[in-house]
Amino acid sequence: MSYSDKVIDHYNNPRNVGSMDKSSADVGTGLVGAPECGDVMKLQIKVNPQTNVIEDAKFKTFGCGSAIASSSLATEWVKGKTVDQALEIKNTEIVKELALPPVKIHCSVLAEDAIRAAIGDWKKKQEATKPAAVQTVQ
Amino acid sequence: MRAVHFCSSCGKVQPPVPVDYFMFFGFTAKLDLDTASLEKEFYALSRRLHPDLFAQANPEERAFSLEQSSMLNDAYRTLKDPIKRTEYLLRLEGIELEEQSKQATEKARATGELKKQVVPPDLLEEVFELNMHLEELGAQKKLGEDDPALLEEIGKAKLSLEEKHDALLHDLKTEWKKWDETIDNGREVDRPKILATMLDLLNRRNYIRNLLRDVNEAVE
Known part of the structure; x- marks a missing residue:
């Protein structure tokens, strides 16, 4: 099996590697894993609370080249999107963009999971702060 | 019930019938299997099915012995290893190990749940x-x-x-x-x-x- 040029490019020059403060209210963190290969992927998003736009995204992946490329691409794609738009990203689009072979489809699944998990974490934080905001208004 | 490897009347090698690896050795699909008797069965069958024994046989028998030997080796390798044996049983029970994550993702996407x-x-x-x-x-x-x-x-x-x-x-x-x-x-x-x-x-x-x-x- 050989990697596509796009996978190699993301692998050699991963975009948005790093981490953000996971305790921050604007940051959503998704930590996911693929049992098929034992890979683990962390993806974080920073969301503008007024516009719900994802202003920044970071990732750190321990796994194969396809997993790194999938998560790198995922951070590129979510940036500038609203959280609802980001939830529309499907693993099949990642497969297509990176020309992943069938045995590496689970890497793209992992990236979609990571996006969803990060957004889920952010939403949970938003809901947790809501009742407090209502109380101050009252 | 053990799979039939040889004809009961003429004793000639038969084509492998599509059975699972447990049945191939005449075991029920139990996981805590006795590896000593597995090994014994394996060696006994190897001695009788080995393609070298069929060098002078007709092409059909030669092909059957090759197929049987190959299945024998796969079955033995799978069943003797505790992890492979468990994975094999899960597959027999319809669990697709490679697809579980994808299936869960598709479900989450459809329901909107995490x-x-x-x-x-x-x-x-x-x-x-x-x-x-x-x-x-x-x-x-x-x-x-x-x-x-x-x-x-x-x-x-x-x-x-x-x-x-x-x-x-x-x-x-x-x-x-x-x-x-x-x-x-x-x-x-x-x-x-x-x-x-x-x-x-x-x-x-x-x-x-x-x-x-x-x-x-x-x-x-």
Whole structure:
């Protein structure tokens, strides 16, 4: 099996590697894993609370080249999107963009999971702060 | 009931019939199987099915012996290994090990709910942390530095992982016994839960095995 040029490019020059403060209210963190290969992927998003736009995204992946490329691409794609738009990203689009072979489809699944998990974490934080905001208004 | 390898009246080798690996050896699909009798059966059948014995036989028999031998080897390799045996049984029961994560993702997408992670979050955290340590160690090695505290940290993690690995195998064997009981008492209703537990244990083990491999490579 050989990697596509796009996978190699993301692998050699991963975009948005790093981490953000996971305790921050604007940051959503998704930590996911693929049992098929034992890979683990962390993806974080920073969301503008007024516009719900994802202003920044970071990732750190321990796994194969396809997993790194999938998560790198995922951070590129979510940036500038609203959280609802980001939830529309499907693993099949990642497969297509990176020309992943069938045995590496689970890497793209992992990236979609990571996006969803990060957004889920952010939403949970938003809901947790809501009742407090209502109380101050009252 | 054992699969038929030879004709009962003329004694000639037969084409393999599509049976599962357990049946191939005449076993019921039990997991806590006696590896000594598996080995005995394997050697006994190998001696009778080996293609060399059919060098003078007609082409059809030669082909059958080749097919039977090949199935014999696959069946033996699969059943003698505790993990492969368990995975094989899960597949027989219709669980697609490679597809579980994708299926869960598709479900989450359709329902809009958060996907249930196949691997528990606490283990993921641990895996992630240890990988960070290993990467740090690799970076230090490149610089020719050595941080004893970091090495100690990794050493401790390695021990904890080895303990976890042993505990998982122990738990898996407990599930085997439960499974085998359902074969004896015919309680099929108990099976889905046992299968789910075995799947969970195998998933955890995958992570731990990969991590142990990485740790061993890093500290060498």
